Amino acid sequence: MTRVVMGLLFNDSGRILIAKRNPSKRYGGLWEFPGGKIEAGETIEEALEREIMEELDAPIMVGRVYPGYLFEYKSLKAEFIPVSGTILPRDITLQEHDECRFIELAEMNGYEISPYDYGAVALLNSDRFEPPG
Numbered sequence: 001m002t003r004v005v006m007g008l009l010f011n012d013s014g015r016i017l018i019a020k021r022n023p024s025k026r027y028g029g030l031w032e033f034p035g036g037k038i039e040a041g042e043t044i045e046e047a048l049e050r051e052i053m054e055e056l057d058a059p060i061m062v063g064r065v066y067p068g069y070l071f072e073y074k075s076l077k078a079e080f081i082p083v084s085g086t087i088l089p090r091d092i093t094l095q096e097h098d099e100c101r102f103i104e105l106a107e108m109n110g111y112e113i114s115p116y117d118y119g120a121v122a123l124l125n126s127d128r129f130e131p132p133g
Helices: 044-055 105-110 115-124
Strands: 003-011 016-020 035-037 058-067 071-075 077-086 099-103
Touching: 003 044, 003 071, 003 115, 016 105, 035 044, 044 058, 044 077, 044 105, 071 115, 105 115
Parallel strands: 003 077
Antiparallel strands: 003 016, 003 035, 016 099, 058 077, 071 077
């Protein structure tokens, strides 16, 4: 089964990063938490650091790894693993996304989020989530 790491990345003001998917990708035009597939031999943390460098050209500080959840839709079946951390806005250079924003958690309902990120949104709104810092 494919394993995917997703970054729940916050700035120093406590806002979370969301990125808008390129229209040519699955769920193009929707917002997501950046990340990607874990490669053979990588730890979850290493995968997130690599993916964020590939997608945003930015260093991050990894916080906590949360339990993964299964997402299935048509031919896609994957385990999504949320990982909290911090990122500095001034370091971001978009490589794969059309746009990114730092938003308050309360603003999340105002964005059309990719379906595979619903589990992460539920985590963020639960008492299980501890913001980094």
